[in-house]
Amino acid sequence: MNSRNQSYVVYVLLFIAIIAMVIYSFSQNATTSGVLTINQLASEVQNGKVARIVTDENKLTVTYKDGTQKSATSTKETGATLVDQLTALGVTSDKLSPDNVEIEIKPPSAWLGVATALGYILPFLLLAGAFFFIFRQAQGSNNAAMSFGKSRARMFTGDQPTVTFADVAGVDESKEELQEVVEFLREPQKFIQLGARIPKGVLLVGPPGTGKTLLAKAVSGEAGVPFFSISGSEFVEMFVGVGASRVRDLFDQAKRHSPCIVFVDEIDAVGRQRGAGLGGSHDEREQTLNQMLVEMDGFDTDTNIIIMAATNRPDILDPALLRPGRFDRRVVLDRPDVRGREAILKVHSKGKPLEPVVDLGVIAKATPGFVGADLENLVNESAILAARRNKTTIGQSEFEESIERVIAGPERKSRLISEEEKRIVAYHEAGHAVVMNSLPEADPVQKVSIIARGMAAGYTLALPLEDRTLTPKKKLQAEIIGLLGGRAAEDIVFDDITSGASNDIERVTQLARSMITRLGMSEKLGPMVYGQKEELIFLGREISEQRDYSEQVAEQIDGEVRKLVNESYAKAKDILKEHRDKLDAVANRLLEVETISREEFEKIFPPPTPKRSGTPTYAS
Known part of the structure; x- marks a missing residue:
């Protein structure tokens, strides 16, 4: 029994004790409302007003015979009979004859002693039970304190x-x-x-x-x-x-x-x-x-x-x-490959009503980098989306929508933007798509949309053809150029830049610095790692970088990072200037339908060269 149940028991016992005391008080009041003294009873009997007397131990119940039957209660002396007491008080024998008054003597009750004992003992038992549960609860708290060092496994x-x-x-x-x-x-x-x-x-x-x-x-x-x-x-x-x-x-x-x-x-x-x-x-x-x-x-x-x-x-x-x-x-346990992702999808979709056209292999190819928890969430999001659409089965469209929800967040169609901002977003995303499609090392563009998702006003989704463990330098450079395509398109079309590329620039800077300092991909600085990262445990998650290079090398690192980013930005602008007609066509189509699939995009701008495999790219 836990402490909460013990408290309930204590309250119930106290409530019963209070009710018993109230009932006993009322019964006492009821019995004392019509009390006669033995002298008054003798006088009433002598005057012939009493019809019947019932004797129950020492308690007398008197019934009158004056037309309206009414009762009163009296008590006789212990150790003497009622007749002896009435005779001693002056009642004549003829008044006590059966013709004048009927006297009934009840036998003693077998439960009288038990009831009397309970009347005295029950309150003490209730109080003792209440104290027992209170002390037991206190002892349980003490045991909880003593078990502080016990295992919580x-x-x-x-x-x-x-x-x-x-x-x-x-x-x-x-x-x-x-x-x-x-x-x-x-x-x-x-x-x-x-x-x-x-x-x-x-x-x-x-x-x-x-x-x-x-x-x-x-x-x-x-x-x-x-x-x-x-x-x-x-x-x-x-x-x-x-x-x-x-x-x-x-x-x-x-x-x-x-x-x-x-x-x-x-x-x-x-x-x-x-x-x-x-x-x-x-x-x-x-x-x-x-x-x-x-x-x-x-x-x-x-x-x-x-x-x-x-x-x-x-x-x-x-x-x-x-x-x-x-x-x-x-x-x-590493991130699963495409076969592992397909097997995980089969496990999590077991028991769920899938449409016959659903191809888990295609979904597995579209989710590179996903771990088991992501795939479980993907299947669950698909089931929720199908239920919201009042469908009885889960289709391929629900899985494709859920992939984008897991990657970028839910759509925010209710977000209102001006026509000018919508045009800027369309050219920004078109810039990403055109630049990525022009580079042979970049991933093929799967979808371009100007519908806001999460914190992004629009997005361009590029997925690799197959999984890769190693990432070449050209692939990383292509990813930087593709991420800078949105800023380059704003600069070329509007002769101005906006804050929409803030996330792209942050990712470009981190990727470029990692190439120079961590991956040894700088011809000038050579295949070396600059800066040893170490964690300051006593400061939580804060990570410091031990600087093991001179100020001159730091300047060279900054110069190499700046050179890599600037060259990539110039390359992105050159591609967009070369394919300005494709940029305009994609942007205008986005303004019309808001979302372009891979098939529709390649109809507008077929890829100049075959695509290679790599890691997925998501540009906002």
Whole structure:
């Protein structure tokens, strides 16, 4: 019974006690309203006014015979009969004859003693019950305070698994890595007899949304063993030593339920590299990490406990946590390729009514860079959109619309802009599209629209023909030129520039500086990395860059970045001047229909050269 229910019980008991006292008070008032003294009763009997007297123990109920029947109550003396008392008070024997007055004597009630006892005992019982629940509630609060150092891990039994490897797609290599963990948990003796030591810890590494937690649950579901799930941040509290206590309690629970899996999500919350903070809460984090290292190192080969952890930042974890004997196996979950995305779409669309014309392969090709969480959101958005359109099935158009919603946000058709601004936006997006279509290294344009989405007044969507892991220098330069196409079109057509290219310029600057300082794509500066990034842990997410180059090199970096951006801008203007007729045609068509598909765009401006594959480009 929780504290809330206990409070309800106390209130109910107090209410019953109050009602009982009120009822008892009314009954007392009712009995004392028509009371006669024994002397008055004797006088009434002597005068012949009494018709009937009922004796119940010492209580007398008197009924008169004066035409209107009325009753009164009297009480006789204990230890004497009613007749003796009335005779002693002067009532003659003829007045007590059956002809004058009828006297009825009731036998004593068997429940009278019980009722009398309850009348005295019940109030005390109610008060005792109220005090009992109050003290029990206080004791429960004390127990909650004493259990402050207990583990908050949630335990899931493996009897009825909700997630198995069949529910995880797009990470075939990772599933193969974890298959031997499943086999060890199912048949540990097969490995122990040969002297094999299964990895004590498995670290799942990958970008957010790639399915690290889902894969850990699938391992538990396949093995059919208990699964303890806890977040790294749940160990650390404001009191020093609580995190270490919770770690000990967690591992004690795991040993009692062996074989089992202990899954620590976002382990970087407590597993950061030690000695990098400035005291305070970081001391508590270090103690928690130290206790975790001790517990993991103390496992025997026959403990049958697998520690699984997930993080998207393995670079900041403490080296002692990653050494063999602790987290000695690292499973990387990367962004899925086109086949993986198609498999993930099949998993999430299972049970949903899709139209026969829906091709998940086409949708997978149109979603490069999407992770499992993005694809799940995509399918859900498609189902919501179909329901809003009062459809019973999900069609290809809903999936295509949902892709744009996930990338850029929902459409804002109600946004009112002037005709002049609409014309500027049309030429801006047409500039992106024409420049991208003219470059062989750029991605093919899939859609151009001047309908506002999210924070963008319009957008140009270019998707690659196939996935690529490596990005060539020419592809990055083409992306910079394409992003600058919108600003170049404004400059050429209106002889003025607007703030609409702010996001494009920001992305161009970051990409150009990354090419020069991180990727070694500058002929003047050579294949070197300039500046080492490091995180200031005690300042949260703030990241500083350690400057390991001189002021002269800094000037050269700025010059190379400026040169790359200026040359790309000039290239974009040259392309638009060469294809000014195509720029006008695309912009005018956008002013008419607001959105142009890939087929309609290529009718206006066929691509001069075959397109190559690459990463997707989204220009606003």
